[in-house]
Structure formats: C-alpha cells, structure tokens
Amino acid sequence: MAKKKEKKVNVSGKPKHSLDVNRSNDAKKESRSAATVRRLKMYNTRPVRDRKGKVLSHELQSKELPSTRIQPDRRWFGNTRVVNQKELEFFREELQSRMSSNYNVILKEKKLPLSLLNDHQKQARVHLLDREPFQDAFGPKTKRKRPSLMAADYESLLKKADGSQDAFEQKYGSSVSAEANDEDGFRDLVRHTMFEKGQSKRIWGELYKVIDSSDVVVQVLDARDPQGTRCYHLEKHLKENCKHKHMVLLLNKCDLVPAWATKGWLRVLSKEFPTLAFHANINKSFGKGSLLSVLRQFARLKRDKQAISVGFVGYPNVGKSSVINTLRTKNVCKVAPIPGETKVWQYITLTKRIFLIDCPGVVYHNNDTETDVVLKGVVRVTNLKDAADHIGEVLKRVKKEHLERAYKIKEWDDENDFLLQLCKSSGKLLKGGEPDLMTAAKMILHDWQRGRIPFFVSPPRVEDLSEEPNVNGVDLDDSVDGNEASAAMKAIADVLSSQQQTSVPVQNDLYSENELKGEAADQYPNTNANEDILAPDSNTSEEDPTNVS
Known part of the structure; x- marks a missing residue:
C-alpha cells in the first residue's frame, strides 16, 4: 500500500491564507488569532457519514429529528367546527337585523363564518329560483324545452327597453339639471388643474393608508354645510369592505352656526353614525371631553389589542389638524387657514392605548361646479x-x-x-x-x-325629537364580552344624547337674536339663544373626564 503523503506544515509561523491555523494566538489588529480560525472552522463542519449513510458525527448544534409519523387520531381528519344551512340562515338574519344600526358591533369576528354569511349577497343578484324553480329546470319533472330569456324576440326586447327608458325619465327627469339635459346628453368639464385638488392618486393613496391603519375613522365635517363636505364614497367603502371599522362624524366649526342648527344636524346625522359637535381651539374648545369619552369607549371594545388608531379624514380646510391639536392641547400638527397644508399622513400619540392619524384633505369627484369647489374651501x-x-x-x-x-x-x-x-x-x-x-x-x-361672513345650511325638520340611538341589538349571551360591549355602546349613546342637551357656543356679534333663536322655539324647545353666545374672552372648554397626559 502506498503511504499517504503528509501535509507540509508551515514552520515559518506565517499563515498562508485567512483560514490557516499555523499562526500565533497573539491577535493583531489586522489579523485573526489561531483560536478565532479554529472557531470559524468549527462553524463550517458538516456531518460525517459512513458508507451506508449513517451519521457518525453531527453538524455543530444539530440534533436528530424525531419520527415524523402522525398520530392515528380522527381529530386530524375531521372538521373542528361544523355548521349547517339552518344555522347559517339564522346567522344571516341576525346579522342583517343587528348590523343595520351603526351602534352595534360584532364580537369575536374570527369565530363567525363571515365569508359564508356574505355569499348570499352575490347569489341574490341573479334571482334564479325566483325566475324558475329548480325542479322545473332539472330532474324528471323538467317542463321547459328551451332556456327562458328576458326577451323571446326582437319586438319584446324593444318593448322592454322603452319601458326601462320611461321609468328612468320618470324617476330622474325632474332632478337632473338643465345643464345636464342637453340635446346630446353630454356636457363639457374642462377645468383648471387647481379645481382638481384633493383628487390625485397620491392623496387617495394617503387616505387608504389611514383607513387601513385605523380602527376608528372620524370624518370631520364643516358645520356650516355638513352634507356638502361628506364623502359618501368613503362611507360606502367602509360599510362594504371594512365592516369591522367604526365611523364617527364630527361637526367642526360649530361656533359659526346657531345652536339650534347644530343640534338639528346632530339629531339628523346621529341616525346614521355617532355624531358630535366640536369647536377646535387649544384654549377655548367645545366637545373635547365628549370626543375623548367616545374614543375611550371604542378602546374598551378593542380589549384584544394593545392600542387602537383613530384616523381623521375629510375635506380640505375643515379642521382635521386643529382637532388633533385640541385633543393634545399642543401644536403637534401644522395648521393654516388655507387648504392643502397637510401633505402626508402623520401619527400622533394621545394616550398609551389611543393613537391619532392625521390625513390630507380628500375630495371625491362629483358634479360640483367651480364655484362650489371654491366656496367649500378646496382651492x-x-x-x-x-x-x-x-x-x-x-x-x-x-x-x-x-x-x-x-x-x-x-x-x-x-x-x-x-x-x-x-x-x-x-x-x-x-x-x-x-x-x-x-x-x-x-x-x-x-x-x-375663514367664517367672517355668516352662512349655514339649515337642517331638515326632525319629526321625532325623542328618538335615541338603538343599542339594544347587541347579543349578550350572558358573557363578559357581551356585557362590556353593551356597556361601551350604551356609554357612547349617552355621550351623544348628553351633548345634544348642552349649550353650544356661538361667536358673539355673528348672528342677530332672531337668527340665534330661529326654529328653536317650535322645533327645539330646549334651546336658549342667550345661553349659547360665546363671548370673546370667555372659556367654553368642557371639563375633560379623562386624564390625558
């Protein structure tokens, strides 16, 4: 047998390469020591196997894997949760009846088959069973010889088209403006780019960032024109795609509107979403305590989270950043009496469990004229x-x-x-x-x-003043979570109703005494015009029921 050649050892003491062990242990600043080289080689060791593949020595810090045989138990191969059609139908009916009110919430969403509950919405658009029973189309009792269509021939199709056209004209003919009813049915929309502010892709991207990051969305409205500054597209998006998020309407600049008008809008909008009146001012604020109480109750509902995020959205120049500064009692957001001051979204810490998110002003594309855009404060x-x-x-x-x-x-x-x-x-x-x-x-x-010229849109007349938000639809099931949710939503409803009974501040010398009284005498009997005047040097800040530091 030939003898193995012995490896030559570098007796000079100088390493040939970076992993050569033949070096001194006295490490210099620019070289490795012998101990360091041995440790690095130890990290790179691989398992040693014999001819049959059996591991003789394992890799560093490795263990033999245990047997991967699955225990023969039927629990691995059966459904852990089973639901039948009757239970699904019961859940659908209960969900529709309870979630019709915005003052009810779903507890333990992960334990409910919401994907199965929402499938019926797509099937309801077809109405196949209403058109023809299943037994008449398939099976031994089939009656039809050809598929049933909406129109059997060309004449019936023309007749159906004429009927739909007449129905459309009868429904929308009176409401369409004269400008839109041109001969060709089109109108020119050539505008300057300044009138498209708040509609860019970047701004909408910022909005959806805020919505995705928020548990509660506060839509700030101008109390002078609440319906004109609402974003119905956003509300529809939350109802359809983000049912787990809560919406709150905030009537800012309530000091520029008579008290009876503010209370009227509170009663009207509270039927759709929880609505609060607010006057943004660091030193002389109104509605701060009520808003903080509502946010605390929403944080109470989200006990499974360490903290909740509250996003403030709305039209430009409605006072979103001013509301955040008022809640913090500190200038944490840049504010200016001009639109477009906020460029990107911003996170602000209110408490350990509540974070605020400021959003740039967003304008949804609608049929507003250039004058309407200017008067809404967008430009x-x-x-x-x-x-x-x-x-x-x-x-x-x-x-x-x-x-x-x-x-x-x-x-x-x-x-x-x-x-x-x-x-x-x-x-x-x-x-x-x-x-x-x-x-x-x-x-x-x-x-x-800037509100120096008095103007406001009167609220629609409310017939029933005693109507309160319905919060009795929460399913308690004698559980702790149900009791907590019921108490939280009841507290929110109490805050809303109590604010409707308090006096709302109004700037002095802005309206006459008759205008301050307005329709309050017959429609809002609890409103006193003299108590709601905000003097220039008076402090109308509410007592803060929560200690925000």
Missing part, C-alpha cells in the same frame, strides 16, 4: 385668476343684512356694483383710480372661507 383663493366670477354665488347665499354689517354697503345692483362700492370704501384702487376688482373679490372669498 386656495390666492391662486384664483377669476375670483370675481364666484362673488355672485356668495351674494345669493348670504343674507343682505350680514353683508351690510360686514362691509357697510347698503344697496347694490349686482356683484360688479357690489365690488365697485367695496373697492371705493376699502381703498382697493389701481393707478388712475380704477377699482381693483380682483383684490376685492379675493378679500370676500377669504372672509367666506
């Missing part, structure tokens, strides 16, 4: 090139006595005459004594957006 007035074109709508919406008191102008023929008199009285003149109509128009629009 910055300084960027307008034709500000005088929007003054006519302001003169139509605002009462004459308010304009007389604000600008000291008694009589005018049209918007041009009003702007001419305003330029002369305020000194807005160009060279040669010509009136600066553009500057005067922008001044009026600035006053409009």
Whole structure:
C-alpha cells in the first residue's frame, strides 16, 4: 500500500491564507488569532457519514429529528367546527337585523363564518329560483324545452327597453339639471388643474393608508354645510369592505352656526353614525371631553389589542389638524387657514392605548361646479385668476343684512356694483383710480372661507325629537364580552344624547337674536339663544373626564 503523503506544515509561523491555523494566538489588529480560525472552522463542519449513510458525527448544534409519523387520531381528519344551512340562515338574519344600526358591533369576528354569511349577497343578484324553480329546470319533472330569456324576440326586447327608458325619465327627469339635459346628453368639464385638488392618486393613496391603519375613522365635517363636505364614497367603502371599522362624524366649526342648527344636524346625522359637535381651539374648545369619552369607549371594545388608531379624514380646510391639536392641547400638527397644508399622513400619540392619524384633505369627484369647489374651501383663493366670477354665488347665499354689517354697503345692483362700492370704501384702487376688482373679490372669498361672513345650511325638520340611538341589538349571551360591549355602546349613546342637551357656543356679534333663536322655539324647545353666545374672552372648554397626559 502506498503511504499517504503528509501535509507540509508551515514552520515559518506565517499563515498562508485567512483560514490557516499555523499562526500565533497573539491577535493583531489586522489579523485573526489561531483560536478565532479554529472557531470559524468549527462553524463550517458538516456531518460525517459512513458508507451506508449513517451519521457518525453531527453538524455543530444539530440534533436528530424525531419520527415524523402522525398520530392515528380522527381529530386530524375531521372538521373542528361544523355548521349547517339552518344555522347559517339564522346567522344571516341576525346579522342583517343587528348590523343595520351603526351602534352595534360584532364580537369575536374570527369565530363567525363571515365569508359564508356574505355569499348570499352575490347569489341574490341573479334571482334564479325566483325566475324558475329548480325542479322545473332539472330532474324528471323538467317542463321547459328551451332556456327562458328576458326577451323571446326582437319586438319584446324593444318593448322592454322603452319601458326601462320611461321609468328612468320618470324617476330622474325632474332632478337632473338643465345643464345636464342637453340635446346630446353630454356636457363639457374642462377645468383648471387647481379645481382638481384633493383628487390625485397620491392623496387617495394617503387616505387608504389611514383607513387601513385605523380602527376608528372620524370624518370631520364643516358645520356650516355638513352634507356638502361628506364623502359618501368613503362611507360606502367602509360599510362594504371594512365592516369591522367604526365611523364617527364630527361637526367642526360649530361656533359659526346657531345652536339650534347644530343640534338639528346632530339629531339628523346621529341616525346614521355617532355624531358630535366640536369647536377646535387649544384654549377655548367645545366637545373635547365628549370626543375623548367616545374614543375611550371604542378602546374598551378593542380589549384584544394593545392600542387602537383613530384616523381623521375629510375635506380640505375643515379642521382635521386643529382637532388633533385640541385633543393634545399642543401644536403637534401644522395648521393654516388655507387648504392643502397637510401633505402626508402623520401619527400622533394621545394616550398609551389611543393613537391619532392625521390625513390630507380628500375630495371625491362629483358634479360640483367651480364655484362650489371654491366656496367649500378646496382651492386656495390666492391662486384664483377669476375670483370675481364666484362673488355672485356668495351674494345669493348670504343674507343682505350680514353683508351690510360686514362691509357697510347698503344697496347694490349686482356683484360688479357690489365690488365697485367695496373697492371705493376699502381703498382697493389701481393707478388712475380704477377699482381693483380682483383684490376685492379675493378679500370676500377669504372672509367666506375663514367664517367672517355668516352662512349655514339649515337642517331638515326632525319629526321625532325623542328618538335615541338603538343599542339594544347587541347579543349578550350572558358573557363578559357581551356585557362590556353593551356597556361601551350604551356609554357612547349617552355621550351623544348628553351633548345634544348642552349649550353650544356661538361667536358673539355673528348672528342677530332672531337668527340665534330661529326654529328653536317650535322645533327645539330646549334651546336658549342667550345661553349659547360665546363671548370673546370667555372659556367654553368642557371639563375633560379623562386624564390625558
């Protein structure tokens, strides 16, 4: 047998490569020691096997795997939870009856077969069994010889099309505006890019980030025009795709509206979602304690989570960042009386269990005119090139006595005459004594957006004032979770009803005594016009029932 050649050892003491063990243990700054090289080689060892493949020495820090044989138990091969059609039908009926109210919540969603409960919605669109029974189409008792169609021939199809056209015209013909009822049925929508603010893909991406990260979504509305600043697309999205998220409506800037109008909107909107009135101000706020109480109750519902996130969404310039600053009693978000100040979403810590998320203003594409977009505060007035074109709508919406008191102008023929008199009285003149109509128009629009000109949309008349939110639909099942949920939702309803009975602050010298009283005498008998006036130096901040630090 040939002898194995012995490996030559480097007797010089200098390593040939980085993994050569022939080196001293005195490690230098730029080289490894012999102990380090041995440790690295130990990490790279592989299991040693014999000819039959049996492991003689294992890899470093390895163990033999135990037997992977599965225990022969029928529990591995059977359904752990079984539900039949009767139970599914019962769950569907209960879910529809209970979830019709926004004051009810689903407990233990993971234990309910929600995917099976929602399948009937897709099947209900077809109505196959209503058209023809199953026995008549398949089986030994089949009666039909050909498939039943909506129209058997061309004449019946034309007749059905004419009937649907007549039904559409009868339903929508009176509500469609004259501009939309052109001969060809189309209208031109060529706008400047400034009127498309809040509709970009980036802004909508920020909105959906906030929605996905939030457990509670607070939609901030302008109390002067709540319906005009609502995003119905967002509400529909939450109802269809995010049923586990809660929606709260917040009427901000309630100090710019008479108290009876604010309470009227609270009663109207509370039937759809929990609604609160709010006046955003760090030192003189209203509704802060009520909003904090509601958020605490929502955190009480989410006991399985360490913390909940509350997202604030809404139109631009409705006061989302100001509401967050009011809750924190500190300037944590940039605010400005112009739209578009918030660019990206922002996380703010309120308590250990409640986080707030600020969102940029989002505008859903609708049929609003350019004037409506400007008066809703979506566009910055300084960027307008034709500000005088929007003054006519302001003169139509605002009462004459308010304009007389604000600008000291008694009589005018049209918007041009009003702007001419305003330029002369305020000194807005160009060279040669010509009136600066553009500057005067922008001044009026600035006053409009900042609430210096009194304006509000009256709420619809409420027939039943004693109606309270229905919170009796929560299924208790004699469980602790059910009792907690019932108590939390009952507390939220109590907060809403108690705020409707409290006096709402209104800015002094903004409305006359008759306007402050308005319809309160007959429709809202508990409203006192004199108690709701907010003096310039008074502090109307509610007592905070929670200690937020």
